[in-house]
Amino acid sequence: xxxxxxxxxxxxxxxxxxxxxxxxxxxxxxxxxxxxxxxxxxxxxxxxxxxxxxxxxxxxxxxxxxxxxxxxxxxxxxxxxxxxxxxxxxxxxxxxxxxxxxxxxxxxxxxxxxxxxxxxxxxxxxxxxxxxxxxxxxxxxxxxxxxxxxxxxxxxxxxxxxxxxxxxxxxxxxxxxxxxxxxxxxxxxxxxxxxxxxxxxxxxxxxxxxxxxxxxxxxxxxxxxxxxxxxxxxxxxxxxxxxxxxxxxxxxxxxxxxxxxxxxxxxxxxxxxxxxxxxxxxxxxxxxxxxxxxxxxxxxxxxxxxxxxxxxxxxxxxxxxxxxxxxxxxxxxxxxxxxxxxxxxxxxxxxxxxxxxxxxxxxxxxxxxxxxxxxxxxxxxxxxxxxxxxxxxxxxxxxxxxxxxxxxxxxxxxxxxxxxxxxxxxxxxxxxxxxxxxxxxxxxxxxxxxxxxxxxxxxxxxxxxxxxxxxxxxxxxxxxxxxxxxxxxxxxxxxxxxxxxxxxxxxxxxxxxxxxxxxxxxxxxxxxxxxxxxxxxxxxxxxxxxxx
Ligand code: ADP
Numbered sequence: 281x282x283x284x285x286x287x288x289x290x291x292x293x294x295x296x297x298x299x300x301x302x303x304x305x306x307x308x309x310x311x312x313x314x315x316x317x318x319x320x321x322x323x324x325x326x327x328x329x330x331x332x333x334x335x336x337x338x339x340x341x342x343x344x345x346x347x348x349x350x351x352x353x354x355x356x357x358x359x360x361x362x363x364x365x366x367x368x369x370x371x372x373x374x375x376x377x378x379x380x381x382x383x384x385x386x387x388x389x390x391x392x393x394x395x396x397x398x399x400x401x402x403x404x405x406x407x408x409x410x411x412x413x414x415x416x417x418x419x420x421x422x423x424x425x426x427x428x429x430x431x432x433x434x435x436x437x438x439x440x441x442x443x444x445x446x447x448x449x450x451x452x453x454x455x456x457x458x459x460x461x462x463x464x465x466x467x468x469x470x471x472x473x474x475x476x477x478x479x480x481x482x483x484x485x486x487x488x489x490x491x492x493x494x495x496x497x498x499x500x501x502x503x504x505x506x507x508x509x510x511x512x513x514x515x516x517x518x519x520x521x522x523x524x525x526x527x528x529x530x531x532x533x534x535x536x537x538x539x540x541x542x543x544x545x546x547x548x549x550x551x552x553x554x555x556x557x558x559x560x561x562x563x564x565x566x567x568x569x570x571x572x573x574x575x576x577x578x579x580x581x582x583x584x585x586x587x588x589x590x591x592x593x594x595x596x597x598x599x600x601x602x603x604x605x606x607x608x609x610x611x612x613x614x615x616x617x618x619x620x621x622x623x624x625x626x627x628x629x630x631x632x633x634x635x636x637x638x639x640x641x642x643x644x645x646x647x648x649x650x651x652x653x654x655x656x657x658x659x660x661x662x663x664x665x666x667x668x669x670x671x672x673x674x675x676x677x678x679x680x681x682x683x684x685x686x687x688x689x690x691x692x693x694x695x696x697x698x699x700x701x702x703x704x705x706x707x708x709x710x711x712x713x714x715x716x717x718x719x720x721x722x723x724x725x726x727x728x729x730x731x732x733x734x735x736x737x738x739x740x741x742x743x744x745x746x747x748x749x750x751x752x753x754x755x756x757x758x759x760x761x762x763x764x765x766x767x768x769x770x771x772x773x774x775x776x777x778x779x780x781x782x783x784x785x786x787x788x789x790x791x792x793x794x795x796x797x798x799x800x801x802x803x804x805x806x807x808x809x810x811x812x813x814x815x816x817x818x819x820x821x822x823x824x825x826x827x828x
Contacts, residue, residue, distance in 0.1 A: 564814025
């Protein structure tokens with residue numbers, strides 16, 4: 281009989297090692313190489329009159345990488361870019377990481393102290409900035425003890441602003457090597473991007489992405505949004521917002537075409553959709569709302585399918601319905617900077633085909649299920665981490681886990697540890713899970729209204745307000761109240777050309793459409809203050825509500 285030796289380990293552990301033939305670090309830099317090799321002459325970027333091929337796009341990124349390298353910029357260095365959605369910023373998403381450096385796209389609406397804070401905190405080795413922001417950049421750099429060297433973007437499509445830096449971006453990369461032999465990262469955990477959160481409560485936090493997460497989330501976008509080599513993607517979402525929710529890499533992963541736009545304006549969006557045959561675009565609900573309320577002659581008639589992904593804030597169901605009515609196909613995404621932008625999406629189910637438009641929109645307004653590239657999500661008690669029942673009623677905090685969750689906050693171990701407590705990333709968003717497994721956000725934890733001991737979801741009240749035919753936008757916040765603790769206070773913007781509407785009429789509309797305890801007690805008519813990523817600044821509204 282043969283002696284049966286107890287195996288030392290599994291049979292799969294011998295002679296089956298990791299090597300260059302069967303393992304490579306995941307990096308979105310691979311995407312541009314493939315696009316340039318597969319479709320060298322196909323258009324990678326359209327900007328104004330300029331069409332750039334994939335081969336040229338790749339060559340320009342390599343030029344940028346070579347000049348960065350010649351300046352001694354390399355592994356672990358930060359390169360900050362402050363620009364609108366123009367080709368230079370897209371190129372930086374490839375050229376900067378090609379030398380192992382980290383791309384830090386700065387929010388273009390920030391003021392000088394915030395820009396100075398970011399440049400200092402990230403220890404930026406170089407700033408590349410569009411002349412449009414020269415006032416803020418100049419004042420920001422003046423506040424710094426050791427300001428980084430600066431390169432201007434002198435875009436012929438923009439007038440105004442001043443040139444402050446060493447030279448123009450085009451001159452900067454002109455001397456670079458189009459065949460620069462860059463080296464892919466040895467470790468996929470290497471940092472690729474740094475994005476600062478808005479910092480509504482204290483200094484902003486620097487969210488660090490790695491190559492692996494950027495690769496995976498970009499692939500997740502390709503799968504969820506159905507991108508392919510024929511896709512034409514319009515840049516109506518800021519590239520500085522989580523690297524354009526990683527579509528900067530995702531569109532090129534699919535070998536699609538980027539259409540760059542300096543400004544998010546329906547007067548530019550609709551003509552671009554018609555002229556270039558745009559097939560995909562993303563935007564915060566506010567962008568969709570702008571499109572819905574654009575004059576009809578500007579909108580024109582859609583004669584091809586356009587997929588629109590929206591998120592960054594809850595899209596009211598009426599906004600989804602109106603976009604669908606106009607012929608757009610809407611996909612709802614939810615996520616945060618900390619998880620590379622989109623982390624969940626509202627996957628369509630065939631049995632929703634039979635619902636009417638309003639019922640469909642209500643289904644689609646839910647934040648849905650996890651991205652194919654995230655590992656898991658739970659709705660749970662923030663302290664005990666115990667999951668709430670999937671009854672559509674019990675509220676818990678949304679928590680995420682997986683490869684597309686950030687490495688952590690830069691130079692902030694305390695905040696990182698807190699965000700990852702118990703092995704889950706705590707989103708700070710409160711929601712429910714429905715019996716079909718779909719999640720629905722009710723509020724950010726700090727925005728929920730507690731009236732007479734009952735939770736009131738500001739999003740739910742807003743959804744009802746948005747359905748009023750005369751209302752264009754609405755935001756609801758808590759206002760202190762002696763009797764109830766808090767009551768909802770609604771801030772409302774009427775649509776252009778709307779008739780007169782009184783506070784009493786708005787309250788009556790709410791009473792007709794939802795439980796009375798949720799109805800706003802106060803209504804203010806005004807424009808809503810927004811962040812550059814299209815979110816209503818609820819903290820400002822809370823202050824205003826308290827001062828009423
Ligand atoms: P910031 O925190 O700087 O505003 P983020 O983009 O990281 O920037 O914001 C993420 C937050 O935006 C989420 O925590 C959530 O509150 C909100 N959000 C994003 N997408 C949605 C969505 N589809 N529905 C509701 N809220 C959303």
